[in-house]
Amino acid sequence: MNDQTEIPEELIQIIRKAEHVTVLTGAGISAESGVPTFREAQTGLWARYDPQELATPQAFQRNPKLVWEWYTWRRELIGKAEPNPGHHALAEMAQLVPKFTLITQNIDGLHQRAGSQDVVTLHGNLMETKCFANQHLVDNWPESDAVPPHCPICDSLLRPNVVWFGENLPADALQTAVQAAESCDLFLSIGTSALVHPAASLPLMAVENGATTVELNPQSTPLTRWMDFVLTGAAGELLPLLVTSLKEAFNNDA
Numbered sequence: 001m002n003d004q005t006e007i008p009e010e011l012i013q014i015i016r017k018a019e020h021v022t023v024l025t026g027a028g029i030s031a032e033s034g035v036p037t038f039r040e041a042q043t044g045l046w047a048r049y050d051p052q053e054l055a056t057p058q059a060f061q062r063n064p065k066l067v068w069e070w071y072t073w074r075r076e077l078i079g080k081a082e083p084n085p086g087h088h089a090l091a092e093m094a095q096l097v098p099k100f101t102l103i104t105q106n107i108d109g110l111h112q113r114a115g116s117q118d119v120v121t122l123h124g125n126l127m128e129t130k131c132f133a134n135q136h137l138v139d140n141w142p143e144s145d146a147v148p149p150h151c152p153i154c155d156s157l158l159r160p161n162v163v164w165f166g167e168n169l170p171a172d173a174l175q176t177a178v179q180a181a182e183s184c185d186l187f188l189s190i191g192t193s194a195l196v197h198p199a200a201s202l203p204l205m206a207v208e209n210g211a212t213t214v215e216l217n218p219q220s221t222p223l224t225r226w227m228d229f230v231l232t233g234a235a236g237e238l239l240p241l242l243v244t245s246l247k248e249a250f251n252n253d254a
């Protein structure tokens, strides 16, 4: 394992030659945009809120108003956030390699706002709303005082279009992610604690497939010991450095 805070030249050369780069991101990539992560001891959401009371279907059934209002607060927070240099660097990296798959666990839409295309969203999108009973995706609903509001199609309660614990991930997104993990020659895991499955299994699928694997995180995770390269630091600092070095390598070829 190659553990460092600078970008190794060997890694730049591997990316330069890669045919298919797959990237998995987690909450850490949005931390520098001011979006709280989940599991960090002082600042993570789960340090202040109990996921069993907010991020499960059972929690919603017990107290739909509490859950709806918590997500309304987070939607407002995310609405004020801007993509950071880490998001922008990944959008730029996609233009430099033949095939690039960006998979995210994040529901904040910041990759898309940074210009990344075809983002594979494993845990949904906080800006979308669906109904609890029938998964109808809706943009509008009749004005009322009800919290949460009701589905205009089937009258069941509305909820955010995100994946809670115990719920299946969207099948098409998961299938695309698994295929990308199994077929890439380079896999980067960025800003995730790698504790939540099935997303956390994707880097290990890439290991099994023989891809070069990279972790970028200020902290170690259960994945760290399996990685070929470990970049220790913040995504918003290291990813722009990586992309600058990559562009220099391409310029030297020309």
Ligand code: BJW
Binding pocket: 025, 026, 027, 028, 029, 031, 032, 037, 038, 039, 040, 044, 055, 105, 106, 107, 123, 162, 163, 164, 165, 166, 167, 168, 169, 190, 191, 192, 193, 194, 195, 196, 197, 198, 216, 217, 218, 219, 221, 233, 234, 235, 236
């Ligand atoms: C930085 C940084 C900087 C900070 N730069 N980095 C197999 C084994 C065990 C359990 C299971 C299993 N398979 C399924 C399960 C059950 C469960 C699970 O995984 N539980 C474990 C926690 C034990 N999984 C599920 O239920 C999933 N569904 C499923 O599998 O369905 C089938 C099934 C059901 C039941 C049983 C078996 C099968 C669904 C998971 C849904 C996760 N949902 C959430 C909430 C989404 C909505 C919302 O936002 O409210 O998704 S939970 C939360 O965790 C969110 C995240 O996407 C997800 C991952 O978190 P992430 O991104 O890794 O964030 P953090 O905070 O953990 O880490 C941040 C990292 O960033 C840290 O490492 C920092 O160091 C780093 N960092 N600053 C770079 N500047």
